[in-house]
Amino acid sequence: MRRIFFALLLSIAWLDAHAQSSPNENREGVTIISFNCGDWVTQRQEGPAQSIKLRGYVVGYINGLAIGRGADLWRANGGVLSQDQVFLWIDNWCKENPLETLDRAIFQFARLRSEKYSEFK
Secondary structure, eight states, rough: OOOHHHHHHHHHHHHHHHHHSSSSSSSOOOOOOEEEEOHHHHHHOOOHHHHHHHHHHHHOOOOOOHHHHHOOOTTTTSSSSOHHHHHHHHHHHHOOOOOHHHHHHHHHHHHHHHHGGGGGG
């Protein structure tokens, strides 16, 4: 539980720093942050130290989906997944879909892990 909480705090702090350094605002002045699969694959290949921010983002995003939808995606449909298993799944998906966003990869993971939640489709 402590690791998840730490990862969530880390991802929030990093997102705030990233938003301040390169904002991309929509018409309402809301900052939109989007990462692509190319960023993910490149940083993962560079090693754990380089990919820690994106890994924290993925864990926080999955936990946010789980809380928001009331679905434990780490344990859905037959067993508990480790973070490394999820990261490997995203590695493979992003390598096959390099022009997609990291958010899309996470949604695809969530959809496959919990088919009964139509919001993930």
